[in-house]
Amino acid sequence: MAEIIERNYEMEEEDTQKGKYLTFVVGNEVYGIEIRYVTEIIGIQAITEVPELPVYIKGIINLRGKIIPVMDVRLRFNKEPKEYNDRTCVIVVDIGDISIGLIVDSVSEVITIPDEDIVPPPQVNKVQNRYIKAIGKVGNDVSLLLDCEKLLNDDEVAALSEL
Amino acid sequence: MKEVILTPLAEEAKPTAPKPIIDLGEEIPQPNTEKAVKEAGKSEPKAKPSGGEPGVKQQSLISVNVNKLDLLLDLVGELVISEAMVTRHPELEGLPLDNFHKAARQLRKITNELQDLVMSIRMVPLAATFQKMHRIVRDMSRKLGKEVHLKVVGEETEVDKNIIEHISDPLMHLIRNAMDHGIETAEERRRKNKPAYGTVTLEAKSAGSDVLIEVRDDGRGLNRERILEKAKQNGLLTKDEAELSDRDVFGFILLPGFSTKEEVTEFSGRGVGMDVVVKEIHEIGGTVLIDSTPDVGTVFTLKIPLTLAIIDGITVRVGKAKYSVPTTSIRESFQIKAEDLITDPDGNEMIMIRGQCYPVLRLHQLFNVQTHVTRIDEGVIVMVENNEKGLCLFVDELLGEQQVVVKALPKYIKKVRGIAGCTLLGDGSISLILDVPGLIQMMTA
Structure with a gap:
């Protein structure tokens, strides 16, 4: 009996982060990012520009002594740049051994999307939705679930390292 | 003959090398009045001279993961910055706070000592x-x-x-x-x-x-x-x-x-x-x-x-950006008149200093920074050198000299031409450290 409880407990421990997504808004769309990638959310900070980077990498910030790059998700998705305001947030994510800040219009909430509500993105011939891993249904809305690795690792970045 | 040379060398080297430890030993007791610390401070220099001979020394050592030391270094760096943020808080300006400033001075002293100590821990x-x-x-x-x-x-x-x-x-x-x-x-x-x-x-x-x-x-x-x-x-x-x-x-x-x-x-x-x-x-x-x-x-x-972690740097400003130039690579800095600037047919700028011609590199052009200072007589020329090759950097102004803790650029950004790393300044802002040998190579190759 005790064993079963323990096993259940362990499973719960493992699964606390599963199916949870942090949703945020960029432009008109709601995006979701798996919560296990997210370390923290901070307001917009003074950004130090670094030369020779692609436009969507805005520069680096000082996060309590740690220096991390910040990426403007708007620019990453080739949308119009927008002035930062007090709703603008930086979502600090840890992907692999890379910490990076994602600048988004605003952060909404943490929601649970069960697996059955997640559908693969429609097959479009264009490469447009390469950053979208899947689409989650939340009530009547949809949220585009981001593929974090793709967001970072890209031919463009590879080209950058060869500079 | 050889032995005669050897002994003074060894003697000479001894007082210089363990110096940081002895210094710290002597410095720590001063701000602290506790007797225990004083005793510890006294016993340390005494133990040192015997430290040279194996067998006599009584060392108790622990091995620590370097990552932890790096973390400690980061934290202490943060502490130094927060200390400055608290004691130089704009809301305190103009208030008669004599006792506060006294306490703040003490705090600053201790944080600085802490920083030195963390640095010396990394020295082996x-x-x-x-x-x-x-x-x-x-x-x-x-x-x-x-x-x-x-x-x-x-x-x-x-x-x-x-x-x-x-x-x-x-x-x-x-x-x-x-x-x-x-x-x-x-x-x-x-x-x-x-x-x-x-x-x-x-x-x-x-x-x-x-x-x-x-x-x-x-x-x-x-x-x-x-x-x-x-x-x-x-x-x-x-x-x-x-x-x-x-x-x-x-x-x-x-x-x-x-x-x-x-x-x-x-x-x-x-x-x-x-x-x-x-x-x-x-x-x-x-x-x-x-x-x-x-x-x-x-x-x-x-x-x-001596260390990769700390350098003496002069901080310069270009537009809104700040850059740190390692002091060891700076030969001099000065202002010049517009007519001293020579431009060759290809548009390369250079200046003549004491009969030697040096190329001029405008940092605002290299790094594509917006600035009002574009006229050569408005800004400052910082002459840097490496391996006997010189280069004149054109910047808006010099902000001052300070020791900076070198941090690598985030992995994601990888290598940027002309930038060796970055550092945090006293006010928490980030300054990029110039890669002087790289810049010189870029200009002269």
């Missing part, structure tokens, strides 16, 4: 690395059938932990080289009226913010003619032979695949190695110098920075 004496070399010399002596003595001087010189890791292999290689190529056979040595045994000297000494490590042998020295011949065969000669200085010629042996040795032994002669040594040393911002006199010996000098 070279002794352990040097000890390893004894074995190599012993093993190789036996295998090569040459009697070679290793003399170690200045092993208590301390360098940063990160650097220690990078110099062990190069040193090993240089010592092997010295024994295999440098030191002659006993017979040959007798003919040359040298003692039958060869001597390899490994000497470390600090010189300002650098540490010099010399690997010196009393062997046959480098053969200028042989090296030149080999260089010619490999098509490395670009200048006239007579124009090349000894250092230039000896520099060839640092190139990949270069060996004048006809046969390959177990230890050396493959022509791989010296280039690896150079690469490793360059990686930590050091340089390799070679001096050699026929039949007297060869000296390889590794000049390496």
Whole structure:
């Protein structure tokens, strides 16, 4: 009996982060990012520009002594740049051994999307939705679930390292 | 005679090398009135002199993961910044807070000491690395059938932990080289009226913010003619032979695949190695110098920075961006008049200083920064140099000098041309550290 409880407990421990997504808004769309990638959310900070980077990498910030790059998700998705305001947030994510800040219009909430509500993105011939891993249904809305690795690792970045 | 030289060297080196520890020992008790600390401070310098002889010393050591030290360093850096943010808070301005300022001064003193202490924790004496070399010399002596003595001087010189890791292999290689190529056979040595045994000297000494490590042998020295011949065969000669200085010629042996040795032994002669040594040393911002006199010996000098973690830097401003230039690479800074600027037909700008012409690099153009200061007489020229090559950087203004903690750029950004790293300034803002050797190479290559 005790064993079963323990096993259940362990499973719960493992699964606390599963199916949870942090949703945020960029432009008109709601995006979701798996919560296990997210370390923290901070307001917009003074950004130090670094030369020779692609436009969507805005520069680096000082996060309590740690220096991390910040990426403007708007620019990453080739949308119009927008002035930062007090709703603008930086979502600090840890992907692999890379910490990076994602600048988004605003952060909404943490929601649970069960697996059955997640559908693969429609097959479009264009490469447009390469950053979208899947689409989650939340009530009547949809949220585009981001593929974090793709967001970072890209031919463009590879080209950058060869500079 | 040799022993006479050796003793003063060892004596000299001793007070300089453990200095940070003794200094700290003496400094800590001053702000703290607790007796316990005072006693600890007193007992430490006493224990030090005996620390040189093994057996007598009573050391209690713990090994700590370097990552933890890095974290500690980061945290202390943060502490220093928050201290400045609190004590120089704008809301305190103009208030009569004598006692507050007194307390704040005390806080500042302690945080600064804490920072120095964390820095000194990372410093490790070279002794352990040097000890390893004894074995190599012993093993190789036996295998090569040459009697070679290793003399170690200045092993208590301390360098940063990160650097220690990078110099062990190069040193090993240089010592092997010295024994295999440098030191002659006993017979040959007798003919040359040298003692039958060869001597390899490994000497470390600090010189300002650098540490010099010399690997010196009393062997046959480098053969200028042989090296030149080999260089010619490999098509490395670009200048006239007579124009090349000894250092230039000896520099060839640092190139990949270069060996004048006809046969390959177990230890050396493959022509791989010296280039690896150079690469490793360059990686930590050091340089390799070679001096050699026929039949007297060869000296390889590794000049390496004391620490990678901290540099003295001058902070300059360009537009809204701030950059730190390592103070060691700055020769001077000055303002010039517009008419001093010479522009060649290609649009390259240069200035003449004391009969020498230097290229001018406008940082705002290089890094594409918006600034109002574009007229040469409005800004400041900072002349930097590396390996006797000079370059004039044009910046908006100088902000001041301070010690900065070097941090690498985030991995994701990788390498940016002309930037060596970044650092946090006292107000929490980030400044980019200029890669002076890189910039100079970029402009002169």
